[in-house]
Amino acid sequence: MTLKTPVSLDTEVLVTGVAHSRRRRQLRRTTESYAFLAPTLILLLVLMIVPIVMVIGYSLQSNVILSKNGQFVGIQNYLTVLGDGAFWKATSNTVVFTVVSVAAHLVLGLGFALMLNSTLIGAVPRAIFRGLYVLPWLFAVAVIAVLWRMLLAPNGVINFLLNANVEWLASPQLALGTVTFINIWAGYPFFMVSLLAGLQGIPSDLYEAATVDGASSVQRFWNVTLPQLRPIIVSLLLLDLIWTSQQFALIWMTTGGGPIDVTEVLSTYTYKLAFAKYDFSLAATAAVLVLLMSMVLAVFYVRHQKARD
Amino acid sequence: MSRVGRGHSTARTVLGAVAAAATLVAMAGCSSSASPSGSGDAGGDVTIEFAQWWEPELPDGQFRALMDQFESENPGIKVKLVSGPYASTKEQLFAGAASGTMPDVVGLDGAWVNDFASKGVIANLTDLMTQNNYDESQLASQIKVDGSTYMIPVVNFVYPMFSNDDLLAKAGVTAPPSTRTEFADAAKKIKALGGDVSGWVLPLSLEAPNGVQNDVMSWVWASGGSMLKDGKPDLTNKDVTSAMNYIDGLWKDGVIASGSFTMKEQDKVEEFTNGRVGMMIDSLAHINLIRQSNPNLKFSISAIPAADGYTGQRGIPYASWGIGVAENSAHKDAAFKLVSFLMSKDTNSKLSTLAKAFPGNTQSTPDFSGSDELFKKAFDIYKAGYPANEFTGLPTAEDLMRQLGQQLQTALDGQQSMDDALKNAQTSWAAAF
Numbered sequence: 001m002t003l004k005t006p007v008s009l010d011t012e013v014l015v016t017g018v019a020h021s022r023r024r025r026q027l028r029r030t031t032e033s034y035a036f037l038a039p040t041l042i043l044l045l046v047l048m049i050v051p052i053v054m055v056i057g058y059s060l061q062s063n064v065i066l067s068k069n070g071q072f073v074g075i076q077n078y079l080t081v082l083g084d085g086a087f088w089k090a091t092s093n094t095v096v097f098t099v100v101s102v103a104a105h106l107v108l109g110l111g112f113a114l115m116l117n118s119t120l121i122g123a124v125p126r127a128i129f130r131g132l133y134v135l136p137w138l139f140a141v142a143v144i145a146v147l148w149r150m151l152l153a154p155n156g157v158i159n160f161l162l163n164a165n166v167e168w169l170a171s172p173q174l175a176l177g178t179v180t181f182i183n184i185w186a187g188y189p190f191f192m193v194s195l196l197a198g199l200q201g202i203p204s205d206l207y208e209a210a211t212v213d214g215a216s217s218v219q220r221f222w223n224v225t226l227p228q229l230r231p232i233i234v235s236l237l238l239l240d241l242i243w244t245s246q247q248f249a250l251i252w253m254t255t256g257g258g259p260i261d262v263t264e265v266l267s268t269y270t271y272k273l274a275f276a277k278y279d280f281s282l283a284a285t286a287a288v289l290v291l292l293m294s295m296v297l298a299v300f301y302v303r304h305q306k307a308r309d
Numbered sequence: 310m311s312r313v314g315r316g317h318s319t320a321r322t323v324l325g326a327v328a329a330a331a332t333l334v335a336m337a338g339c340s341s342s343a344s345p346s347g348s349g350d351a352g353g354d355v356t357i358e359f360a361q362w363w364e365p366e367l368p369d370g371q372f373r374a375l376m377d378q379f380e381s382e383n384p385g386i387k388v389k390l391v392s393g394p395y396a397s398t399k400e401q402l403f404a405g406a407a408s409g410t411m412p413d414v415v416g417l418d419g420a421w422v423n424d425f426a427s428k429g430v431i432a433n434l435t436d437l438m439t440q441n442n443y444d445e446s447q448l449a450s451q452i453k454v455d456g457s458t459y460m461i462p463v464v465n466f467v468y469p470m471f472s473n474d475d476l477l478a479k480a481g482v483t484a485p486p487s488t489r490t491e492f493a494d495a496a497k498k499i500k501a502l503g504g505d506v507s508g509w510v511l512p513l514s515l516e517a518p519n520g521v522q523n524d525v526m527s528w529v530w531a532s533g534g535s536m537l538k539d540g541k542p543d544l545t546n547k548d549v550t551s552a553m554n555y556i557d558g559l560w561k562d563g564v565i566a567s568g569s570f571t572m573k574e575q576d577k578v579e580e581f582t583n584g585r586v587g588m589m590i591d592s593l594a595h596i597n598l599i600r601q602s603n604p605n606l607k608f609s610i611s612a613i614p615a616a617d618g619y620t621g622q623r624g625i626p627y628a629s630w631g632i633g634v635a636e637n638s639a640h641k642d643a644a645f646k647l648v649s650f651l652m653s654k655d656t657n658s659k660l661s662t663l664a665k666a667f668p669g670n671t672q673s674t675p676d677f678s679g680s681d682e683l684f685k686k687a688f689d690i691y692k693a694g695y696p697a698n699e700f701t702g703l704p705t706a707e708d709l710m711r712q713l714g715q716q717l718q719t720a721l722d723g724q725q726s727m728d729d730a731l732k733n734a735q736t737s738w739a740a741a742f
Contacts, residue, residue: 065407066428153576154567155505155585165505170570172722256516259570260718275403276708277741278424 058284065280077285090269097180098244104184109191117199137189145253148182172259179263198232238301242294266290355643356387361416363630364392371663379650386643406430411635413644417460419452419701426454432634434458437645449669452702462629463651464666466592467691468523474607476587485611492614496564499587508564510586512572518710522700523626524590528552530624530697531613537699542738544731553727560721570718593687610683612690624697705741712737
């Protein structure tokens with residue numbers, strides 16, 4: 001893309017009635033173009049570039065933010081964080097939490113979307129189911145955390161219904177699975193709604209042609225539905241991987257990263273470095289590492305979007 | 310035609326320039342809001358900001374009324390209250406400390422003081438007291454770092470033991486336990502009642518790890534023990550080890566309510582209020598809440614049980630509404646006048662009465678005449694013992710609680726011995742000092 005607008009000298013003279021030198025005209029056009037872009041560029045600079053550069057800068061210093069005498073320490077903070085067993089435990093938990101959540105979001109979202117798109121269900125039940133299934137998406141994360149803490153409490157509704165006394169969130173063996181389940185419950189409607197829109201955009205001709213060719217319903221699903229949904233699915237997967245890997249509020253409000261460290265993820269690890277240990281240098285370092293991991297996914301996402309265009 | 314063309318071109322240029330200028334103005338507007346706190350008004354008045362979590366916890370309008378009284382007694386000084394819940398006040402203060410925009414006067418928790426003081430974001434109150442010829446002998450306590458005061462506790466909330474009278478009676482326990490053996494025995498008898506009833510409740514959430522301070526370390530302090538030696542961590546001494554092994558025994562006996570590892574203070578209070586636990590260690594501040602939530606609950610308070618045979622004074626955990634002055638304040642004198650006002654005999658009596666807390670001024674006396682009789686009893690317990698909270702003033706105090714909490718969870722879960730848990734906690738604590 002170029003910022004210059006190709007206008008011939010003669011046309012400009014005809015339109016404006018003023019003859020300027022080529023250099024001056026070029027300068028004016030360039031200035032004009034940047035003036036139009038300025039608001040966006042300034043916002044981008046102030047809201048994104050500057051904070052990111054500052055955080056990277058903090059990660060290369062010691063005693064930042066609260067202290068006024070930060071010192072440049074190079075990659076020492078990176079060596080400290082990467083040498084911390086808690087960081088790797090948090091990374092491992094993040095991977096498990098993210099991969100299981102995203103996979104379940106896809107399976108559940110696709111399943112519900114297929115059901116809601118099916119002609120086997122009448123219009124009224126379909127509307128009711130659609131309303132019910134989309135409900136988790138309407139709650140704020142804080143509400144979801146409080147709601148599930150109450151439901152899953154040792155004296156809560158779930159244990160009452162199961163006639164059990166299971167410590168769903170407080171057991172080191174169950175906690176990671178439980179918070180992952182809550183995250184799955186909270187996040188599948190995004191997939192469901194997006195995939196339902198995708199399903200409704202698939203031309204019926206394709207199904208008719210497949211039926212004429214003798215394809216079974218399973219074959220139609222694998223050879224028509226999934227290929228048609230593939231661009232949406234890939235986009236959703238990449239976005240969800242980025243979002244879920246940065247989930248903080250849900251885990252913080254349900255388990256605080258515990259019991260012990262079984263639900264510690266990168267976001268809670270970073271938060272504790274900043275607001276419990278007040279080590280903003282190491283927190284910035286952990287944040288930069290998370291940024292680098294997210295950028296890998298972001299690059300895949302952008303490449304996928306460009307390929308679609 | 311040429312005029313039209315030129316007009317479009319000019320308009321486009323002007324539009325672009327205006328848009329750019331507007332953006333710059335907007336940015337300038339954003340940055341101007343980050344000016345240092347406190348301001349001198351046109352009329353010569355000084356406005357000081359006071360950030361705290363106290364106003365929402367007091368009856369409506371009462372704290373503002375105290376500020377109005379201060380303003381009338383100190384013409385030329387206005388107080389702008391910045392009120393919010395405890396957690397958001399904490400985050401706001403740390404954000405203010407980072408950006409140099411901390412409000413002039415700040416409500417402080419003892420757990421934050423060392424970190425704020427060592428970073429130089431709160432003012433040295435010893436200097437301010439000297440400059441203002443303040444008589445510090447009237448203060449019940451001062452929180453010091455390196456010998457200088459940085460926080461003054463305005464009022465104190467103590468944490469005695471609450472016991473459910475009905476559950477104790479049903480279990481055949483005639484009086485609240487006074488020793489560890491009696492407590493363990495009562496807890497077992499309550500648990501034996503069956504159903505979902507437990508003897509004790511122990512919140513060990515790592516999100517809000519203050520259970521380590523109030524519910525765990527209180528056993529050490531109640532028997533005159535200490536977790537520090539010469540100001541340094543001493544978690545492996547016999548007093549701490551004895552208390553932790555005692556808690557481990559209660560855990561193994563199954564008398565502690567389920568869900569400890571993610572339980573927070575409010576969950577603990579809820580369990581007790583709903584009659585599902587026989588005993589808990591909790592703040593006096595929750596008496597009204599318990600009465601409102603369950604008017605039929607019969608409960609009493611007593612001193613935290615001590616080790617068998619212990620006859621010395623019992624430490625009773627407490628939490629404070631502390632106060633300090635921001636180092637970046639442009640009106641430190643006005644700010645200190647507000648501190649002095651809140652610590653004055655009459656104001657402190659009034660505030661402690663409103664908060665149902667114990668005063669930070671030794672000459673103040675709370676008026677419990679219209680309050681629950683338990684406050685009077687708590688005051689007697691408080692007077693018979695001594696306030697104990699060794700986390701106050703320690704560096705990264707909340708993180709120290711979290712580290713010990715994590716080691717305790719590992720030990721209670723059977724993944725390591727209690728001795729190893731204390732050794733590991735000692736090592737991680739030592740790194741913070």
